[in-house]
Each structure stands twice: as structure tokens, then as C-alpha cells.
Amino acid sequence: MFAVEKKILSWHLVLACVALSIGTLFGPLQALEHMGVNLYPALQVIGIQSYYQGLTLHGVLNALVWTTFFITGFLMYVMVKTLNTPLSKPGLSWAGFYVMVVGLVMAAIPLLLNQASILYTMYPPLQAPWYYYLGLTLFVVGSWVSGWSMLATFLGWRKQNPGKTVPFMAMAGMITMVLWQICTLGIASEILGLILPWTFGLYGMDSQLARTLFWFTGHPLVYFWLLPAYVSWYGMMPKQSGGKLFSEPLARFAFWLFLILSTPLGFHHQYLDPGVPAVWKFLHAALTYAVFFPSMLTAFNVIASMENGGRARGGKGLFGWLLTLPWTDPSWTTQALAMIIFSLGGVGGLINASYNVNLVVHNTAWVPGHLHLTVGSGVTLTFMGILYWLIPHLTGKALWSKKLALWQAWSWFVGMLIFSRGMHWIGLLGAPRRTMLGVALGNYGSADWRVPTLMTGIGGLILFVSATLFFIEVIMSAYFSKEKAEVEMPVAEPLHAEVIPAWLNNWQPWLVGTVVLIVVAYAPMLIQLISQAQFTSPGFKVW
Amino acid sequence: MIHIHKYEKWWIGLTILMLVAFATLVGVAAFSKGFQVPEPWMRVDPNTVKDSGAFSDANLGLHELAPGKYEAYLLAQSSPWRFYPSELSIPVGSTVTFYVTSVDVQHGFRIQDTNINLQILPGQVSKATYTFEKAGEFPYVCGEYCGVGHQGMFGKIVVK
Numbered sequence A: 001m002f003a004v005e006k007k008i009l010s011w012h013l014v015l016a017c018v019a020l021s022i023g024t025l026f027g028p029l030q031a032l033e034h035m036g037v038n039l040y041p042a043l044q045v046i047g048i049q050s051y052y053q054g055l056t057l058h059g060v061l062n063a064l065v066w067t068t069f070f071i072t073g074f075l076m077y078v079m080v081k082t083l084n085t086p087l088s089k090p091g092l093s094w095a096g097f098y099v100m101v102v103g104l105v106m107a108a109i110p111l112l113l114n115q116a117s118i119l120y121t122m123y124p125p126l127q128a129p130w131y132y133y134l135g136l137t138l139f140v141v142g143s144w145v146s147g148w149s150m151l152a153t154f155l156g157w158r159k160q161n162p163g164k165t166v167p168f169m170a171m172a173g174m175i176t177m178v179l180w181q182i183c184t185l186g187i188a189s190e191i192l193g194l195i196l197p198w199t200f201g202l203y204g205m206d207s208q209l210a211r212t213l214f215w216f217t218g219h220p221l222v223y224f225w226l227l228p229a230y231v232s233w234y235g236m237m238p239k240q241s242g243g244k245l246f247s248e249p250l251a252r253f254a255f256w257l258f259l260i261l262s263t264p265l266g267f268h269h270q271y272l273d274p275g276v277p278a279v280w281k282f283l284h285a286a287l288t289y290a291v292f293f294p295s296m297l298t299a300f301n302v303i304a305s306m307e308n309g310g311r312a313r314g315g316k317g318l319f320g321w322l323l324t325l326p327w328t329d330p331s332w333t334t335q336a337l338a339m340i341i342f343s344l345g346g347v348g349g350l351i352n353a354s355y356n357v358n359l360v361v362h363n364t365a366w367v368p369g370h371l372h373l374t375v376g377s378g379v380t381l382t383f384m385g386i387l388y389w390l391i392p393h394l395t396g397k398a399l400w401s402k403k404l405a406l407w408q409a410w411s412w413f414v415g416m417l418i419f420s421r422g423m424h425w426i427g428l429l430g431a432p433r434r435t436m437l438g439v440a441l442g443n444y445g446s447a448d449w450r451v452p453t454l455m456t457g458i459g460g461l462i463l464f465v466s467a468t469l470f471f472i473e474v475i476m477s478a479y480f481s482k483e484k485a486e487v488e489m490p491v492a493e494p495l496h497a498e499v500i501p502a503w504l505n506n507w508q509p510w511l512v513g514t515v516v517l518i519v520v521a522y523a524p525m526l527i528q529l530i531s532q533a534q535f536t537s538p539g540f541k542v543w
Numbered sequence B: 001m002i003h004i005h006k007y008e009k010w011w012i013g014l015t016i017l018m019l020v021a022f023a024t025l026v027g028v029a030a031f032s033k034g035f036q037v038p039e040p041w042m043r044v045d046p047n048t049v050k051d052s053g054a055f056s057d058a059n060l061g062l063h064e065l066a067p068g069k070y071e072a073y074l075l076a077q078s079s080p081w082r083f084y085p086s087e088l089s090i091p092v093g094s095t096v097t098f099y100v101t102s103v104d105v106q107h108g109f110r111i112q113d114t115n116i117n118l119q120i121l122p123g124q125v126s127k128a129t130y131t132f133e134k135a136g137e138f139p140y141v142c143g144e145y146c147g148v149g150h151q152g153m154f155g156k157i158v159v160k
């Protein structure tokens, strides 16, 4: 069953892991640089010209390529499995995959040649060659095409099963892909409408408008990363815990809320921008608080489901159920640790979102400290945990070493806590992000940067070990494991067999809500920015 | 309606209360106590901004408007990476309004140990005001990646 889908998924996973292996390589180098150990001169022999070229590769490969390949493959597979229907147009999924690969290659060439060292945010008027932007566009368009293939399958199922409730994970996966489709319109219009004509010299650049279009996509992007992890936390982890999903209706409700609330709040990345009035920033701050609500729903529901599992496994007392959870299961443990780290990231996120409080942390090392708790761990560690059942599921062979996988998870957890603590701390001391702090220390730093940068370096080294363990585990399990095993995809049952009300099974009200909120939160300001745009800036290559 | 557990109802209520409280506190601090984020001030042409007017060589730096009240005009530039001017001296207790813009790419402007933190865009003038109550040296630092020399982009305010 699902041989084609498995093949499509496997190719997505291979490329995701290749991207992560190159991308994460730079992480520890950056952390060491912060500590004062600059290894970049030695990297020139392999063509890495600067810290910032490496940082661009780190951001693009980890945050964009690893995540998007993993997500498009994973959500497609989860959908066909839970609907128990093969892809209606597998060719479309393949086409999406190939378009992504072509885009990736086009973008990778200038990245590796140090012609596109503009970081993953690509803020104009820093200017890379046109084919870099075109490559990124194709990469995103490829992921759209994969989404259309999912949509075709989804709609086909609905036609054949009129009136039936869509299984939770299929619905959640589809919502995620639709969110992605809507929110990437921002970056698509930035590249096609502003950047490409500008690289051809047709007109100049208005950086404020470009930033605004970028962050239209940039914030929902984090939900595109996160929601697939939530699919696993809600839909699979309860089963892996030995229990059931505490409240399925509220899980569905949370996903719908993410659909309508993820996009209309991009100005929370632009609190300090000179061209956006404060009231608009405040509106987006309030909406950002609103999107924290479904995350709080998730926290309760997911933890209650685990408690249900722990108690089913014999756990007693207020906290006794924690001990009976499957701590020897690498897939479960990796994801549980991801959740713990992510909850810390959530607290930091609330601080970042808090309007004027953002003045304290904006553009400081605090921010990468935060994002490694979220996308760098909450999401990435969850995906690693998923791979610990998914690879055996695909190959029919047992995980190569459970022990190694457990060591990997715990070392990531510990390394990340130390690393991220250091980053948050130097950020509060005023160290900027995206900066060679080892050099900056001598320029404008102070002696109290030493301990936190040391933590960053040590944490980074532990993470390096952990990442190495991860890739050993993945390669050995995928290609060299001998022991046969039949591992099924975990699918949690709901705790209460309830009828899902129609409003939780119907797209229309939510899609209308999405469009209305986007129009309210963005249209007036976008119209103003466009009508008052001044296309003055030429492109700069300053690296 | 859907069934919601009693504890979960409490949790939802608590969450809403917390978020409303945060929004209120932040909003009051901003709109009534003046702890505000930057607002649009002025547009300029980054290609010609140096040539004349507020950001011309002759006008960059500090201007005393009244005793203890200053305005300061600064330009951010890549390659070489620096702020013009790179040093400002003021007496303790001075209130300074900063106007900063870029002649090329995006930059940042953050004064260490203060809450002054600006995103600097070509074509826009960023503005912020601060009162320096303590003597000492306050570096101002570029907070946005602006090319390979970014880590060397800074200046300082000497408060005597």
C-alpha cells in the first residue's frame, strides 16, 4: 500500500536531511566565533568566504529548505494514510518536488559562490543575482504544487464521503498547506513585483515596502514550521504515550484559529520600522496576543493527552504519570523534550511580541536565542523524533540504535538550553544578532559578555555532537539496519467519541475570516505604502 | 456545542485574562505613558540625502536647541562601515533627539544601556529621543546586517 507515496516522501526526507546536515554545520562555527574562536579563515579553502556567507547558508538551509522539504513530504503522507486514499494525482506531487529541486539548485549556486550573502531575510537593497531570487521563488512554487496535489486528493475524498468528518490529521495537514499558500503571496509579490524588476534595473527599491511584503510571509512561515509539529503532538504523541487525544474538537478549533490568525500580524517584526505608524503596529501586537491563544489551547490538550497515556500505563498521583511515560522510546522522548524547549520559546515569544518591550530585544542576540528554542528545537527536534519512527516505517527495518537516538535527543536538549541561555543573555547585554561578536567584543563589547558567549560556544559544541549523532542514526537506520521491524504510523484516538460539529468541519467560515482579517490588518497600510512608495535605492553588494 | 473539561475552561479563562492584561499594560505604557515605538518622521532620497539639507556634512552631528536640549543628525553607511559622525559629546542631563538615515543598505541604531533602538532604512528618517541622566560612554551600534564589515560599525556618545 502507498508505494508511490512512500517513494515521494522518502525523496523529500533525503533532501531535507542533506539540507540540515550542511546548514547545521555552520551553527557550531557561529557559536564558536561568538566565544572568540574564529575558524572562518580555515574555511576559505572550501570556498566559504565569510561568517555572513555561512550564516546565510545556515538560515536558508535550516529554516527554509530542511523545514519545507520535510513538511511537504510529511503532511502529504499523513494525509493519504489517515484518509486511507492514495494520491489522486501523484504526478503533481512529483512535479512539485522537481520544481523545488530546480529552485534549490538555482539558489544554491550563488549562495555557494558568495554572491548571495544577504541572509535568509534578503532585505533589499542588499542585492543578489536575479537567479537567486528566481530559485527561491521556484522553491516556494514547488511546495505550492505539492499542496495542490494534496488538495486534489482531499477534495476527491470529500466527494466520495459526503457528510463525513475529515479525519483530524488530514484536516490539520490541509489547513497548514492552505495557510502556506495564502501567506506566501507576500514573498511572491515582493520577489516578482519588486525585486526581480529591480535586479534588471527597471526601477529602484523601496525598502519599507519590501520589508512589509516579506513579513507578510515571514510570520506565518513560523506557523508553517510549527503546525506539522502540532500534527504530531496532537495526532500521534497521545498514541505513542499509550493514551488518547484529550479533546479532539478543541484540537481542530486550534488549527482553524491558526489559519485565520497567523497572517495578519507581520508588523510585530517591524515594531522599529520608521515607515509604519504606531497604531498599525499596536493592532498587530494585539492580534499576536490572539494567536497565542490557540497555542495555549495546544499546551493544555497535548499535556492532558500525555497524562492520559501516563495514567493508562499505571502512573498514579499528581505527577506520578510523568514517570510511567515511555522515556525509553526515542521517538516519544525526542518530541517530549522538544515540547519542553518549545514552551520556553513560547514565553520568550510573548516578550518579543509585546510591542514596546520589543525595543529591548529587537535585533539583539536574544532573537536567535529565541528562535533556536522554537524552530531550532521545538520544530527541528520534533521532526527528528518523527524520523525515529518514520524511517523504520519506510524501510521495514528497526531503528539502528535506540540508545544512540536517546543520547541524541538528550544532548540536543542540554546543549540547546546552555546555548540559548547564553544567546538570550548576551542579547540583553546589548550584543546585536547577525554579528561576528568575537570581533564586536573588542569594538564595543564589555567584559560581562564573556560568560554568556562562553555558554553559547559550549552549548554549540554539545549541539554539534548531537547533530552528528543524529546523522549517524539516520544514515545507519536508513541504509544499514538489518533487523526487520514493522512500525506503523501512530494515530491517536479521541478520548471522547464525540460528533464533530459542522462548524469544525467546514472551510467556508474560516476562509472568510482569514481574508477579512488580512484585509483589515493589512490593506489600508499596504495601499498607503504602495501609493507613497519611492523607488529610489539601487542594489548593493557589500560582502 | 462541544464538550470542554472543567479545568480546560479555567485554563482558557486564565489565558484570555492574561492576554488582555498584557495588551492593556503595554498599550497604556505606550499610548498614555509615552513608552512608544518609532513612528514615521520623514522621507528622503538616499542617493542625494548627503548633498544638502539636514544630512549634509555641514549639518551632521549635534545642534544645541536650548540649554540641555539637542538634536543629532547621523548617517549610516556601508563600505567603509561607519556612522557619521562617530562620536558625540554631551553634558549629563542632556536630552537628545536622534535623526538617523542610511545612504545605502539597511542598518540599525542601538544605544547600549538605553532603550533607544531603531531600524534604519534608506529613504526613511528614524527618530528617537533620550535623556542621558548618567555620565559615561554609550556606544551606538549597528544592529542590522549591512555587509562584511557590520561588526565594526559603531560610534559612541560621551556623557560628561
Ligand code: HEM
Residues within 6 Å of the ligand: A024, A026, A027, A028, A029, A030, A031, A034, A055, A056, A058, A059, A062, A063, A066, A119, A120, A121, A365, A368, A371, A372, A375, A376, A377, A380, A419, A432, A433, A434, A435, A436, A459, A460, A461, A463, A464, A467
Ligand atoms: C547545531 C545546532 C545549531 C547551532 C549551534 C546554531 C547556532 C546559531 C547561531 C550562533 C546563530 C546566530 C548567528 C548570528 O546572529 O550572528 C544562528 C542563527 C540562526 N539559526 Fe542556528 N544553530 C543551530 C541549529 C539551527 C537549526 C536546527 C535551525 C533551524 C531549523 C537554525 C536556524 C537559525 C536561523 C533561522 C538563524 C538566524 C539567521 C539570521 O539571522 O539570518 N539553527 N544559529
Ligand SMILES: [Cu+2]
Residues within 6 Å of the ligand: A218, A219, A222, A268, A269
Ligand atoms: Cu512573528
Ligand SMILES: [Cu+2]
Residues within 6 Å of the ligand: B107, B108, B142, B143, B144, B145, B146, B147, B150, B151, B153
Ligand atoms: Cu550593520
